[in-house]
Amino acid sequence: MEPLTRESLIESFNSLGIRTGTRLVVHSSLRNLGPIDGGADTVLDALISCIGSEGLLVMPTFTYQNEGFNPDISPSKTGILSELLRKRPDAVRSLHPTHSITAIGDGAVALCEDHFLKPGLGINSPLDLVAKMGGGILLLGVGHTSNSTVHVGEAYAKMSYLDIPFRPSYPISIPILGSVQMEVELLDPPGCSRAFGVIEALLRKRSAIQDGLIGKALVQWISGEEVISATTELLRMDDAALLCSDPTCYRCSKSRERLWR
Numbered sequence: 001m002e003p004l005t006r007e008s009l010i011e012s013f014n015s016l017g018i019r020t021g022t023r024l025v026v027h028s029s030l031r032n033l034g035p036i037d038g039g040a041d042t043v044l045d046a047l048i049s050c051i052g053s054e055g056l057l058v059m060p061t062f063t064y065q066n067e068g069f070n071p072d073i074s075p076s077k078t079g080i081l082s083e084l085l086r087k088r089p090d091a092v093r094s095l096h097p098t099h100s101i102t103a104i105g106d107g108a109v110a111l112c113e114d115h116f117l118k119p120g121l122g123i124n125s126p127l128d129l130v131a132k133m134g135g136g137i138l139l140l141g142v143g144h145t146s147n148s149t150v151h152v153g154e155a156y157a158k159m160s161y162l163d164i165p166f167r168p169s170y171p172i173s174i175p176i177l178g179s180v181q182m183e184v185e186l187l188d189p190p191g192c193s194r195a196f197g198v199i200e201a202l203l204r205k206r207s208a209i210q211d212g213l214i215g216k217a218l219v220q221w222i223s224g225e226e227v228i229s230a231t232t233e234l235l236r237m238d239d240a241a242l243l244c245s246d247p248t249c250y251r252c253s254k255s256r257e258r259l260w261r
């Protein structure tokens with residue numbers, strides 16, 4: 001297989017509808033793409049080149065449960081692409097101790113503002129704001145279990161289980177370290193996403209998914225607002241739809257208990 005190049009990637013992104021001025025959130029698994037000329041940075045260069053300076057590129061740079069969060073050095077645990085984006089000189093990282101995002105482009109600073117005052121993936125969180133701006137979601141070699149905007153939909157659906165932590169020992173607050181220092185309360189910590197694959201069928205029924213193939217990876221391009229609206233529709237039909245069936249999952253078991261009480 002020919003390695004992917006900057007030009008071939010730009011062509012593929014363009015054909016999905018990613019172009020000058022596009023705002024998007026990218027969830028990715030680089031290894032699923034196959035060989036790339038120049039490696040991971042080529043993918044970032046191609047995305048930035050497609051959207052131009054009027055566009056906005058956003059990636060999760062989540063750190064999850066940790067002792068403390070330093071925006072300058074805490075590595076992203078959500079893939080190599082996001083880790084490299086975070087290290088770019090013009091990147092802006094939001095101050096959130098578990099679910100920070102990194103953005104490059106027009107509006108990046110405003111998007112990241114005050115994230116520590118909001119639930120990581122709740123209403124008015126950066127991912128919600130991207131959706132409200134008409135932004136899209138690019139799933140690059142990953143499925144909807146990686147689509148964090150589904151958590152935003154759970155918040156809009158006002159699910160009763162949002163405050164249940166991932167595990168009983170989950171901290172109530174985590175300090176932000178570095179140049180800004182503060183203790184940040186963790187509001188509605190995002191739960192388990194292992195069942196989020198179910199949203200795909202509903203999005204397909206709504207013809208909301210544009211499919212593509214880039215290198216070896218299946219990719220999906222979807223509007224953020226569609227994901228939020230499909231999630232609230234799904235939860236209206238079945239309030240347990242997004243809970244996983246693993247009986248050892250504390251978050252989903254406790255959530256079920258609450259729904260069925």
Ligand SMILES: [Zn+2]
Pocket residue numbers: 192193194243244245246249250251252253
């Ligand atoms: Zn679960």
